[in-house]
Amino acid sequence: MGIMALPASEIIEKDRNHVWHHLSQHSVLKHQDPLVMVKGVGSRVWDAKGNSYLDASSGGVWCVNVGYGRTEIADAIRDQVLKLNFFASTAGTAPAAEFAEKLLEKMPGMSRVYYASSGSEANEKAFKIVRQIAQQKHGGKKHKILYRDRDYHGTTIAALSATGQEERRMHYGPFVPGFVEFPHCCEYRSQFGDVSNYGVLAANELEKVILREGPDTVGAVVFESITAGGGVITPPEGYWPAVMEICKKYNVLIHMDEVVCGMGRTGKWFGYQHYGIKPDIVTLAKGIASSYAPISCVVTTEALFDEFIADSSDRAAYFRDVSTYAGCTAGPAAALANLQILERENLVNNSAQMGDYLLKQLVTLKDKYSVIGDVRGKGLLLGIELISDSKTKKPVAEEVAIKIAGMCMKKGLIIGRTNRSFTHFNNTLCLCPVLTLTQKEADFIVATLDAVFRELLESVDLLSSTLVES
Numbered sequence: 001m002g003i004m005a006l007p008a009s010e011i012i013e014k015d016r017n018h019v020w021h022h023l024s025q026h027s028v029l030k031h032q033d034p035l036v037m038v039k040g041v042g043s044r045v046w047d048a049k050g051n052s053y054l055d056a057s058s059g060g061v062w063c064v065n066v067g068y069g070r071t072e073i074a075d076a077i078r079d080q081v082l083k084l085n086f087f088a089s090t091a092g093t094a095p096a097a098e099f100a101e102k103l104l105e106k107m108p109g110m111s112r113v114y115y116a117s118s119g120s121e122a123n124e125k126a127f128k129i130v131r132q133i134a135q136q137k138h139g140g141k142k143h144k145i146l147y148r149d150r151d152y153h154g155t156t157i158a159a160l161s162a163t164g165q166e167e168r169r170m171h172y173g174p175f176v177p178g179f180v181e182f183p184h185c186c187e188y189r190s191q192f193g194d195v196s197n198y199g200v201l202a203a204n205e206l207e208k209v210i211l212r213e214g215p216d217t218v219g220a221v222v223f224e225s226i227t228a229g230g231g232v233i234t235p236p237e238g239y240w241p242a243v244m245e246i247c248k249k250y251n252v253l254i255h256m257d258e259v260v261c262g263m264g265r266t267g268k269w270f271g272y273q274h275y276g277i278k279p280d281i282v283t284l285a286k287g288i289a290s291s292y293a294p295i296s297c298v299v300t301t302e303a304l305f306d307e308f309i310a311d312s313s314d315r316a317a318y319f320r321d322v323s324t325y326a327g328c329t330a331g332p333a334a335a336l337a338n339l340q341i342l343e344r345e346n347l348v349n350n351s352a353q354m355g356d357y358l359l360k361q362l363v364t365l366k367d368k369y370s371v372i373g374d375v376r377g378k379g380l381l382l383g384i385e386l387i388s389d390s391k392t393k394k395p396v397a398e399e400v401a402i403k404i405a406g407m408c409m410k411k412g413l414i415i416g417r418t419n420r421s422f423t424h425f426n427n428t429l430c431l432c433p434v435l436t437l438t439q440k441e442a443d444f445i446v447a448t449l450d451a452v453f454r455e456l457l458e459s460v461d462l463l464s465s466t467l468v469e470s
């Protein structure tokens with residue numbers, strides 16, 4: 001009997017008894033049923049109890065870019081795995097070669113695609129590339145990798161060592177040496193007060209850290225072009241030109257983590273393309289195959305690839321890295337079909353247009369509710385930062401964001417939020433709907449949030465100091 005044929009109560013019981021959910025405190029499930037999802041079509045998902053939701057989180061973790069139920073992608077996977085499901089990526093396969101070419105057409109200046117199967121893994125590989133270059137070219141110097149406060153780069157130990165989210169890291173030290181944090185660039189939370197040149201000042205903080213560490217020790221800086229899980233932080237004006245200048249000055253590689261911002265999410269093919277950034281390394285996952293199959297990529301320039309072409313004196317200078325599942329052909333087959341859908345349906349453009357529309361509507365909510373301190377984002381990656389005091393911008397406690405997300409869900413809308421990532425700033429709601437979003441769906445998102453904020457205002461809870469971060 002197929003699992004879909006089981007009654008809801010049985011699926012839920014099996015889940016409760018046997019499955020360990022990610023990022024979840026299971027004691028909660030003693031008092032409530034676990035959420036079990038069973039179906040998705042377009043922008044909607046259904047749980048095992050038959051409740052349907054508009055999913056403004058693209059699968060909970062910003063990844064189902066083209067939406068659910070795409071027969072075309074399923075067919076592409078099926079056809080490919082029947083022909084050849086796998087061969088180790090020490091060799092090539094047809095879909096991997098074809099997808100690499102198509103992907104690079106969207107990334108002028110980039111030249112090589114190295115496959116993996118998750119965002120964390122792609123970032124790990126990028127870090128290994130930087131370290132190997134440090135060894136081969138700089139006598140072991142230039143091995144340090146700088147990362148930004150608030151940015152997330154993954155769950156594995158090196159990726160977490162490069163993550164600026166203290167609550168996410170809390171239990172997992174000691175961390176890998178050679179990863180160094182520099183300050184965030186969230187203008188709403190400016191470290192310099194209300195200044196007109198915040199972007200440049202924030203970039204200068206990176207230079208200070210490079211100088212403190214010693215430029216000859218720093219090999220690369222890793223950034224999200226728009227910080228996603230760390231609170232949807234759009235870079236301030238003047239930030240990127242100054243950052244690029246600094247990296248050039250100290251011969252530091254730029255690694256853009258486009259795991260969330262890639263594949264049309266922000267209204268361009270890649271988030272870094274909004275800002276004229278010229279990366280040396282780009283990592284991709286999530287939306288690359290809209291999560292119909294696990295696949296990630298490390299994309300590099302030809303100059304960087306050339307560092308691994310041995311001259312006769314050092315034949316060992318190849319990239320000594322391998323991952324079994326990088327050879328699964330389902331990933332690139334799905335990614336190819338995904339790319340065709342994005343192109344044919346003009347979804348990158350839709351992301352830009354619907355993102356602008358949604359942002360404008362969110363601004364009207366901000367004018368209405370003082371609990372909304374800031375709304376920001378690009379394309380269909382948007383954040384709503386919640387505060388308990390407009391003068392001090394004191395963040396609301398995480399319980400408020402949890403409560404709002406729960407209230408939305410009861411009204412048939414799934415939204416995301418900063419999830420136990422920081423000591424104080426788990427106060428941002430995240431909207432990251434599928435890129436096919438229609439105006440009607442956008443209006444539903446706004447109307448639902450409006451109703452929730454109104455109810456919240458009327459409830460005594462919000463007035464209670466227990467809901468304010470202390």
Ligand SMILES: Cc1ncc(COP(=O)(O)O)c(C=O)c1O
Nearest residue numbers: 118119120152153154259260285
């Ligand atoms: C910006 C960013 N980089 C990397 C990752 C890690 O990707 P994965 O969960 O596929 O390992 C994530 C996951 O949320 C992410 O948001």
